[in-house]
Amino acid sequence: MLPHKQIELRLHAALRAVLPDADVSAVLVRPCPDLKFGDYQTNALMSVAKVRRMNPRQLAADVLTRLDVSEWCEPVQIAGAGFLNFRLLPEALSRTLAGVVQSGHLFFEQATRPQTVVVDFSSPNVAKPMHVGHIRSTILGDCLARTLRLLGHRVVTDNHIGDWGTQFGMLLLGWKTLLDRASLDREAIGELERIYKSMVERCKADPQQLELAKRELVQLQGGDPENLGIWREMIRLSQIQFDTVYGRLGVKFDHTLGESFYNPKLQPLVGELVASGLARESDGAIAIFFDDIPQLKDNPALIRKSDGGFNYATTDLATLAYRLETWKPDEIIYVTDGRQQLHFQQVFTAFRKWHGQSTTKLAHVWFGSILGEDGKPFKTRSGETVKLAGLLDEAQERAFKIVCEKSAALPEAQRREIARVVGLGAVKYADLLPNRQSDYVFSWDKMLALQGNTAPYLQYAYARIRSIFRKLGVGEYTAPHAAPDLKAPEEFILAKHLLNFGLTLEAVAEEHRPNFLCNYLHELAGKFTGFYENCPVLKADDTTRASRLALCDLTARVLKLGLETLGIETVEQM
Ligand code: ARG
Numbered sequence: 089m090l091p092h093k094q095i096e097l098r099l100h101a102a103l104r105a106v107l108p109d110a111d112v113s114a115v116l117v118r119p120c121p122d123l124k125f126g127d128y129q130t131n132a133l134m135s136v137a138k139v140r141r142m143n144p145r146q147l148a149a150d151v152l153t154r155l156d157v158s159e160w161c162e163p164v165q166i167a168g169a170g171f172l173n174f175r176l177l178p179e180a181l182s183r184t185l186a187g188v189v190q191s192g193h194l195f196f197e198q199a200t201r202p203q204t205v206v207v208d209f210s211s212p213n214v215a216k217p218m219h220v221g222h223i224r225s226t227i228l229g230d231c232l233a234r235t236l237r238l239l240g241h242r243v244v245t246d247n248h249i250g251d252w253g254t255q256f257g258m259l260l261l262g263w264k265t266l267l268d269r270a271s272l273d274r275e276a277i278g279e280l281e282r283i284y285k286s287m288v289e290r291c292k293a294d295p296q297q298l299e300l301a302k303r304e305l306v307q308l309q310g311g312d313p314e315n316l317g318i319w320r321e322m323i324r325l326s327q328i329q330f331d332t333v334y335g336r337l338g339v340k341f342d343h344t345l346g347e348s349f350y351n352p353k354l355q356p357l358v359g360e361l362v363a364s365g366l367a368r369e370s371d372g373a374i375a376i377f378f379d380d381i382p383q384l385k386d387n388p389a390l391i392r393k394s395d396g397g398f399n400y401a402t403t404d405l406a407t408l409a410y411r412l413e414t415w416k417p418d419e420i421i422y423v424t425d426g427r428q429q430l431h432f433q434q435v436f437t438a439f440r441k442w443h444g445q446s447t448t449k450l451a452h453v454w455f456g457s458i459l460g461e462d463g464k465p466f467k468t469r470s471g472e473t474v475k476l477a478g479l480l481d482e483a484q485e486r487a488f489k490i491v492c493e494k495s496a497a498l499p500e501a502q503r504r505e506i507a508r509v510v511g512l513g514a515v516k517y518a519d520l521l522p523n524r525q526s527d528y529v530f531s532w533d534k535m536l537a538l539q540g541n542t543a544p545y546l547q548y549a550y551a552r553i554r555s556i557f558r559k560l561g562v563g564e565y566t567a568p569h570a571a572p573d574l575k576a577p578e579e580f581i582l583a584k585h586l587l588n589f590g591l592t593l594e595a596v597a598e599e600h601r602p603n604f605l606c607n608y609l610h611e612l613a614g615k616f617t618g619f620y621e622n623c624p625v626l627k628a629d630d631t632t633r634a635s636r637l638a639l640c641d642l643t644a645r646v647l648k649l650g651l652e653t654l655g656i657e658t659v660e661q662m
Contacts, residue, residue, distance in 0.1 A: 126173030144170030186571035196590025198240030213250030257305030487511035517543035
């Protein structure tokens with residue numbers, strides 16, 4: 089068990105000895121934000137004291153008299169208003185590293201109570217090209233799913249594609265009257281987008297066209313075989329393109345249950361909500377009202393339009409019910425942009441009224457926009473949305489130029505492969521690094537830089553460590569034989585940071601924030617540099633070399649696994 093966990097357990101026992109009825113579940117030991125004060129700290133006693141109107145410093149002092157962590161820490165310090173600061177003993181650190189070397193676990197533990205978590209992410213709309221806006225949902229969602237899986241949770245990923253809606257009226261009419269077969273074969277989604285756009289123009293100019301489009305839609309909804317066939321074909325062609333992008337990004341889904349999957353469930357759902365008094369009629373439509381909730385008072389959730397059609401919220405409520413029944417999740421995570429906040433507030437609130445007894449957590453993990461260097465929404469020069477496939481091509485091309493400058497001697501195929509890994513990694517990392525709720529500026533130069541908080545920098549740090557082992561001629565070096573024997577201050581600093589890998593993963597999973605892991609890895613690479621510049625490895629005597637190689641290897645493995653958890657690949661040589 090990692091030291092912070094051991095300390096935490098002892099702390100719980102000490103607190104219970106002082107306050108037998110205290111709830112210790114929120115009493116956590118976390119890394120100290122400033123290493124000046126210690127390696128770990130807890131601020132939880134202050135909250136306990138506050139609730140009970142106790143003097144926090146007195147409580148901390150009382151707990152301290154019952155707390156024995158001498159196996160792990162130097163004498164514990166009370167700081168500020170009632171923090172406890174813990175500084176690890178060198179022996180405790182060495183013991184932990186030896187344990188890691190022996191057992192092969194990598195500074196994280198599997199969840200003791202694994203949860204079932206559904207992650208709803210990416211979810212593009214059919215017949216439209218995936219554009220730069222989809223990258224955030226896809227990359228963030230994939231990273232959260234990977235993190236949860238790594239920690240031993242049961243994860244169900246579901247791509248809730250937009251495969252139903254009024255746009256199919258125009259698409260069907262366009263398909264029947266404007267379709268260019270050759271271009272459909274060449275670039276299906278491009279052609280679907282083209283017929284859709286020209287249909288929109290035509291319908292604007294000619295009400296008769298609009299009538300025809302509506303008729304196509306009604307026929308589709310009524311189950312007309314011809315229209316159903318065309319609609320299915322449009323989904324199939326779109327899915328092929330989605331899958332190409334997902335393949336490049338290394339993103340997989342367990343299920344792709346699009347909106348249309350829930351169609352048969354909508355009518356009965358609305359019936360049930362009306363019968364139970366949760367929804368009622370208003371101006372011919374049916375809605376769920378939230379009179380008791382100030383923020384939603386003026387925003388009822390529409391679940392049936394006056395023309396009998398259903399709404400986005402209706403489908404999401406049906407989807408929720410299905411997921412609950414099918415997977416019995418402890419949590420459902422929805423990854424979409426910030427503009428859908430009101431929608432999810434409505435859906436979640438409606439759900440609580442409807443399934444009051446459910447303990448399933450619902451999280452809307454929302455994100456901001458990607459901006460161009462001019463600070464406006466990121467567009468092509470001609471003002472169109474940036475298509476994802478082209479963006480990934482450009483990333484690889486730009487990375488290829490850089491790789492050719494740096495490593496001209498490598499064979500071209502290898503340079504191409506490095507460029508693929510570096511280019512895609514750079515785009516993903518640039519997306520994961522900012523606080524997800526803020527907008528970020530898309531900058532090729534920044535994301536591809538070999539210096540700074542970037543993927544190429546981390547990939548390079550990994551490759552550099554691997555090159556140490558290549559130079560040593562131990563190509564097959566897979567795991568350290570000896571536990572590191574720490575002596576230099578830089579070795580301690582690096583080793584202590586390694587210990588926080590698992591805590592970082594847990595924080596990513598709890599707060600749905602991959603940027604924590606980005607920053608952790610960036611710091612790790614920095615601490616490794618400090619170590620490597622001050623502590624010779626290959627030139628050291630045999631025992632020191634074995635110890636330092638072990639530290640190199642553990643760092644490389646954490647870097648590799650950490651990047652993998654972000655969905656980013658590594659190469660052995662750059
Ligand atoms: N298709 C939607 C869009 O492109 C996103 C769907 C998100 N998931 C959900 N269950 N509503 O905006």
